[in-house]
Amino acid sequence: MTPIRVLIADDQPLVRRGLSLILSPDPSIEVVGEAENGAQAVTLAARLRPDVVVMDIRMPVLDGVAATAELTATLPGCRVLALSTFDLDEYVVGALRAGAYGFLPKDSSPEDLGAAIRTVHTGEAVVAPRLLTRLISTYVRAPREARPAPVDLGELTPREVEVWRLMATGLDNAGIARALELSLSTVKNHITSIFDKLAVRDRAQAVIAAYESGLVTAQRP
DSSP states (O other), rough: OOOOOEEEEEEEEHHHHHHHHTTTTTTTTEEEEESSSSHHHHHHHHHHOOSSSEEEESSSSSSSSHHHHHHHEEEEEEEEEEEEEEHHHHHHHHHHTTTTTEEEETTHHHHHHHHHHHHHTTTEEEEOOHHHHHHHHHHHHHHHSSSSOOOOOSOOOOOHHHHHHHHHTTTTHHHHHHHHHHHHHHHHHHHHHHHHTTOOSSSSHHHHHHHHSSSSSSSOO
16 A cells, blocks of 8 residues: 655654654655745645645744645645644634644644544544534634624535534544435535535535534534
């Protein structure tokens, strides 16, 4: 099996070295380069063509959110997994909106980091459970008038709305298929249609849209 090519971007040399040492024993992952800021990450990614960039959010020259947005625009096949010491809601949302496929705190275990890299490489979203819980709470507790205007659900079929709701509660494709008694291929088709109709790129952005629209609330998790 061809290993997943990973570029590490962090402004702290010890962190870069540590991440590289953590990932090096995993035969499914190959660290192909290291960048010390967002601008260098964009330049190296264009040259090295990594499958996944493990991106620190707070960096000089060009921060991780801006670098993620640029990579998403110029290298759509490259997945970004954002890391941060600061698990604040605005960083999580900013990274995901910029195009990151996942967000983990830096104190995640080596096993969680490796699993997250493999997951985002497949095009699935990963957000650390504690961050997702807080992110959801932020939207659930926000005053109704402070939320963005609800998404027009008229273009979605009733089944697509239900799939979207279950996706937003954290179920993966297999879990949605079991809950709705559908085949896995049917669920995948529904999700593709949902992404297209919502004009979102991936699960992470679809989940944010679900909470912003009010589809998922405290009364209906």
